[in-house]
Amino acid sequence: MRMLGLVALVIMLCAGACTSAPPEPARVADHTVDPSFVHGTDQGETDRLAATVVTDAQKYWAMQFPATFGAPWRDLDGGFFSVDANGTGAPPPCAGDVHDIEGNAYYCATVDAIAWDRSALLPVLREHYGDASVAVVLAHEIGHAVQQRAGMDASGGAVRLEHMADCYSGSFISWVVDGHSEHLHISPEQLDSAMRALTVFRDPVSPNRTKDTDAHGTAFDRISAFQSGFVEGPRRCADVTGKSLAAPAPDNPNMPLDDAMRTDHVSAYFRDLVARRGGQWTPPVVRAAPGCPEASGPAAFCAQPPTVVVDRAALSEPYRSIGDQAVTTLLVSRFALAALTEMGRPTTGAEAGKQIACLTGAYTAAQPALSPGDLDEALEIVLESDAVSRDAHGTNSLTGFDRVAAFRTGAVGGAPACG
Structure with a gap:
């Protein structure tokens, strides 16, 4: 039996009793598809959304598969299965019991079918990451069907197959964002929220993670493949x-936290970068808020005199919720802005924001003994916080998607790739 799936470790953000009703999911379908073709459907709103996603995804591949692989597309022979993992009904293909799919969605290659948990996985995704996250997840599973039809196997490793499925998911979502889907529409804000789901459903940090049969890769790996x-x-x-x-x-x-706020190594990195570009580095003084009028956020840069203003209380939140590398990344972004200033580069507007995020990625990848967990923490704060790409006026012009794309450019290609 071969099963490829999300292996979704569902993280409940609202632990215990919530004092208020959850917000309405950010909807991506004004008109949904009748889910009667889905085995076990309860005809509810969640299954209607899932049915709409897989319908439009198969329409996408009916056009793209021949152009990509030179062969016609074939809709899934084994169909689609909606499962109440808390119930007692018949299990879907590739599962011995309904409880086996709890918090999960997967593609079952042996019968060419996709199954999802409508009781825990999809509702949690909708509540915390919006309806677009359901599209990303189910498009990933359709991606495994693409691999099966293209004759791809696991010879390159399970992680490679998962990254390819993320990549295929990204290609479909791009088609939706561009307005070509019959039923779905995804805004930049909805896309950012859906990408956060990929950062949650990552592998545990382990030296053997690439050897696990159900490995999916780090958050950085998954987002990189999706964006590709x-x-x-x-x-x-x-x-x-x-x-x-x-x-x-x-x-x-x-x-x-105080150690995470140390910037000696950061300053040395940008000193060398500025020197290579023919500039003269003046190390910014790091001091506590308040700062210059344009200073805003947990860390800010003031050009006259060069100063990085830090709000320790504000930095403690990403430190607690994400980790120490999130703090480092926020500080690095301000040193990157200082470097742009010293090199005479533009320091305001969207292009400056991209340069800042790119140089932040370059520094992150250059850190000695960078662990996958550190890289994921950096990626998460880049996606979550517009403070990373704020320009000299304290303004951000980039979406989370754009920040991450620029960060990845620097992380993979180093500072020269930033221009």
């Missing part, structure tokens, strides 16, 4: 290697 498909289309997905930027290694415990 989104930007470059499905042909790009065959080039996905499954190799991680950070060497597999156990994550280290968080260092104390």
